[in-house]
Every structure is written in C-alpha cells, then in structure tokens.
Amino acid sequence: MQEYLFSGARILAPARAFDAVADLAVKDGVIVAPAELSSRAKKIDLKGKLIAPGFFDMHVHLREPGQTHKEDIASGTRAAAAGGFTGLLAMPNTDPPICSVEDFLQQQKLLAQKALIPVLQCVSLTQGREGKALNELMALRQAGVKALSDDGGTPQDEELMRRAMLAAKEAGLPIIDHCEDYSISRPGVMHEGAVSRRLGLPGQPRLAEERMVQRDIRLCRETGCRVHLQHLSSAGSVKMLRQARQEGLPISGEVMPHHLLFTDQDVEKYGVNAKMAPPLREESDRQALLEALCEGSISVLATDHAPHSQAEKALGMLKAPFGITGLEQAVALCLTLLYHSGKISLAELIKRFSCAPREILQMPQLSLEIGETAELTIIDLEQKHQLSLQNSCSKARNCPYEGMSCKGKPWAVFSQGRLLKTQELK
Ligand SMILES: [Zn+2]
Known part of the structure; x- marks a missing residue:
C-alpha cells in the first residue's frame, strides 16, 4: 500500500x-x-x-437490493465519500427489506463487493418491517448486527415496542426510531399549517411525530433500552428530548440539514424536492432544532439521503415518494450554516458528524493517534x-x-x- x-x-x-x-x-x-x-x-x-476523524452518516438509504434505478451500493457509497464521509449506516427498507440473519449475511457479501467505504447494515426491528412481530434480536446481535430500525415507519403498537425495547436492551443493541403516528400523519404530504392550507394539500401535524417521541421516551425510561430518535423536525420533540437527556435516559436524537435550512414556506419554492418525512415545519421549529443541535441536546447530524428517480418525483406533491438526497452536500451546508456563521465550534461540529454516531453504534472513537x-x-x-x-x-x-x-x-x-x-x- x-x-x-x-x-x-x-x-x-x-x-x-x-x-x-x-x-x-x-x-x-x-x-x-x-x-x-x-x-x-x-x-x-x-x-x-x-x-478530522472520519465523518459517519448514520442515516442513509442505498436502495440496493431492489430499487437500483434510484441508487445502488456503488453510487451511494461513492456519493458518501465525495461528501466527506468515511462510513455510513444503511437503512434496511430496501426491496426486499433486510430483516433476518440470512438477509444480513447476504447483504454483507454484497457490500464487501460493491461499497467504496465501509457500510454498517441496519436490520429491521420487526419481521418484514411490518410492525407486527418482533425479529429475533439476540440472533441478529450474534450475527454482527449493530443497530435496529423499521425506518420509513415505526411499530404503531406500544406494547410491541415495549417488548422490542426489552429485547434490544438484553441484546445490547440500540433502537433507531422513525417517530410517526400514522393515524395522525396520513394522508399528509407536508406540514399542517398556513402553507398547506393555502396550497390545498393534506398536512401532517407536529403531533404525529411528538406522540411517538413521547412514547419512545416513556418506554426508554421503562426498559433502559438505548434509543436514538431519527430526523427530528418539531420544537416539541426537541423539548422532550432535552428533558429526557437531562433526566439521564440513554436517548439521543439526530437532525438533517434540510430541517435546519428550510421551512414549510420552501415547499412553494422547491415542490417535490421539499417533500420528505417528517416534513419541513415552521421557523420556530427550525430555530429550536438549531439551538438543540448547537447546545448538544441533538447530538447527531445525518443526511437521510433518500434517492428517487425523476419519474417518481414527477408524480407531484400528492403522489411522489418522500425524501431528498444530501450525502454530497451536507458537510458543505453545515460548515456554512453552523460553523462559518459562528453558531458552533469546529470541534463541536466534528462531534455531531463523527464522535456521537460512533458512540451510539458502539464503534471505537477515532483519535488520530x-x-x-x-x-x-x-x-x-x-x-x-x-x-x-x-x-x-x-x-x-x-x-x-x-x-x-x-x-x-x-x-x-x-x-x-x-x-x-x-x-x-x-
Ligand atoms: Zn425515516
């Protein structure tokens, strides 16, 4: 070499x-x-x-297997490297999803052949990602799995989630949760507020996220399971997370550059490229997210890189799939918005991109020694x-x-x- x-x-x-x-x-x-x-x-x-120690994006959709018209392991990991990341956690909502020890081992082989940088593969919490029956978490742990998530959704049944947290705690694995109560969020395509009303689009109220954040904090306290809250978007969620961390619960949260940069007003400007889950909310939410990230209540910056084809996004606000890409832009955007504006020190920014994700995923820290x-x-x-x-x-x-x-x-x-x-x- x-x-x-x-x-x-x-x-x-x-x-x-x-x-x-x-x-x-x-x-x-x-x-x-x-x-x-x-x-x-x-x-x-x-x-x-x-x-700096290698940046790690703990929220990426690589789309392989099954949706390689959107992205694949080679193109996605190349985008990650070009964006300054030396590692990533791939979400399991591929087609078919990564749900079992067998799926995981097969995916490991594919990653070894195709990935440009090391990828950790997250595995679903429930069988088939259906939110109905728990996976065998101990067997997953023994196979080398480091994190569990039904991202794209979450089990709606609180008792199932309670048992999931007990089992994950026993297996020593973190649960990484997409907080969304479908009974409130669906069929919303953007934040519910003045803009959604003006555009005549069905909205998702903050409550859809906040109800599940509240549930996860309650169950985290009850079970002692390590919990990580994905893509936080509302001021109410931030407030609950801050309190839970002050209480000493083993819980953390992440925010994406788009929620730090934009509000629901930007849906008028960017259309389907501002359609994501959870949605862009209001200025008061954006300010709360910025504050929480800078003070450290939100300890992780990640992208939720969610590639889709142009034909899929051309279906318009009502029918296009949720999500935007961001692997190649996130670091530059955050340096500009957070560091050069004086909101956060370089050391703290590096902690959000490198140290905190490694700690949550129980990876060794990089000290450049x-x-x-x-x-x-x-x-x-x-x-x-x-x-x-x-x-x-x-x-x-x-x-x-x-x-x-x-x-x-x-x-x-x-x-x-x-x-x-x-x-x-x-
Ligand atoms: Zn998600």
Whole structure:
C-alpha cells in the first residue's frame, strides 16, 4: 500500500481534545510516526486544510437490493465519500427489506463487493418491517448486527415496542426510531399549517411525530433500552428530548440539514424536492432544532439521503415518494450554516458528524493517534463554491440544494488505505 505524509494541516480530534497544526503520516493504512516512512512516501501539502476523524452518516438509504434505478451500493457509497464521509449506516427498507440473519449475511457479501467505504447494515426491528412481530434480536446481535430500525415507519403498537425495547436492551443493541403516528400523519404530504392550507394539500401535524417521541421516551425510561430518535423536525420533540437527556435516559436524537435550512414556506419554492418525512415545519421549529443541535441536546447530524428517480418525483406533491438526497452536500451546508456563521465550534461540529454516531453504534472513537487505522475526513475550510448536481456521484437528482452558495467543502477522505479526492470521484 501507498505511504503518505500529510503536511501542514490543522488536525482536530475531539476524542482526545487535540487541535494543532501538525504532520500526519500513514503507512499501509495505519497512522505512524513520520520517521517510519520511506523515501517513496507521497507528500501531500494540506496547508489551510483540516484533518478530522472520519465523518459517519448514520442515516442513509442505498436502495440496493431492489430499487437500483434510484441508487445502488456503488453510487451511494461513492456519493458518501465525495461528501466527506468515511462510513455510513444503511437503512434496511430496501426491496426486499433486510430483516433476518440470512438477509444480513447476504447483504454483507454484497457490500464487501460493491461499497467504496465501509457500510454498517441496519436490520429491521420487526419481521418484514411490518410492525407486527418482533425479529429475533439476540440472533441478529450474534450475527454482527449493530443497530435496529423499521425506518420509513415505526411499530404503531406500544406494547410491541415495549417488548422490542426489552429485547434490544438484553441484546445490547440500540433502537433507531422513525417517530410517526400514522393515524395522525396520513394522508399528509407536508406540514399542517398556513402553507398547506393555502396550497390545498393534506398536512401532517407536529403531533404525529411528538406522540411517538413521547412514547419512545416513556418506554426508554421503562426498559433502559438505548434509543436514538431519527430526523427530528418539531420544537416539541426537541423539548422532550432535552428533558429526557437531562433526566439521564440513554436517548439521543439526530437532525438533517434540510430541517435546519428550510421551512414549510420552501415547499412553494422547491415542490417535490421539499417533500420528505417528517416534513419541513415552521421557523420556530427550525430555530429550536438549531439551538438543540448547537447546545448538544441533538447530538447527531445525518443526511437521510433518500434517492428517487425523476419519474417518481414527477408524480407531484400528492403522489411522489418522500425524501431528498444530501450525502454530497451536507458537510458543505453545515460548515456554512453552523460553523462559518459562528453558531458552533469546529470541534463541536466534528462531534455531531463523527464522535456521537460512533458512540451510539458502539464503534471505537477515532483519535488520530499513532497505531490507529487512518480514517480521515479532509476539509478545505475556506473555499467558497456553489453546489452543483451536474457531476453528482448519486444516481438521483431529487435535491433542493442546486446553486446554493457555501463556504468550506470536503476535499478528500482517507479510507481503507486509499486517498479518495472529491474532485476525482465526481
Ligand atoms: Zn425515516
């Protein structure tokens, strides 16, 4: 394998509170002392750039098997690397979904063949993702599964969820939950409020999410299960999560760039590319999400990268599927919105993208020390640019970020002994 000497970068590793300009040497994919490199080492000048522990997106839809017209393992992981991620958690709502030990082992083989960066495969909590009968969680754990989720939905039956949490607790696995009460959310296609009324579209009230957040907190307290709340969108959810964490419950939450950037008013501008679950809500919700992320009550930034074909999105607001892409844009958007605006420090931003997801998924932290496998996200902090979907690595184009101005962008990732430069991936 190639040897590298990365020189002149600011190295920031929150796991050991390290922040300094220093050289970083890599040999056979492992961080070594610079003196150990031979004269053949490739010298890479990273003056003005940042080296961070590899970013991990814990909410991605890769669409393979079954929906490879939207995305596949190769294109999705390439988009992730181009977006600055060295790892991701793939949701199990493929076609067919990943539900059993057998499905999981088969998917592991497919991932080993096709993925550009390491992928953790999440497995469904209930059989067939139908919310009716629990999977055998202990057997899944023994097969190497790290997380469970019926994402795209959640079991509606509280008693089933209670038993799921008891079983997950026993198996030592976190439950990652998409909080939605269908009896309230359906058939809504956007947030219920003044805008949905003006557009004459069926709305989803905040209550659809908040009822399930409330349920999950109640069951987390009852069972002691590790719970992670996906894609939070409402101020009420944020308030409950903050209180639950202050109480000391083993619960965490994530937010997506689109919920930090947009409100339901943007549905008029972006149409189907602003249709996602949960929906974009109001300015007061957006402010509450920003505040919770910056203070750490929401500890994870993730994308909910949800690719769809143009034909599917062309069905219009009522019939188009929910979801937008974001793997390639999230880091640049968050650097712009959160770091360059002074809302959050770089160390805290790195915790949201790297440290917290690893902690929830019980993966080792990356401290960028000698002897550690090099898993790096390299960022050009100051570069100004406009987002463009033209050379996107993703197969999909259902993305509202085209043309947006950003400051700071992922320059490369280092993963499995290879330097993958964003420019060369596109
Ligand atoms: Zn979801």
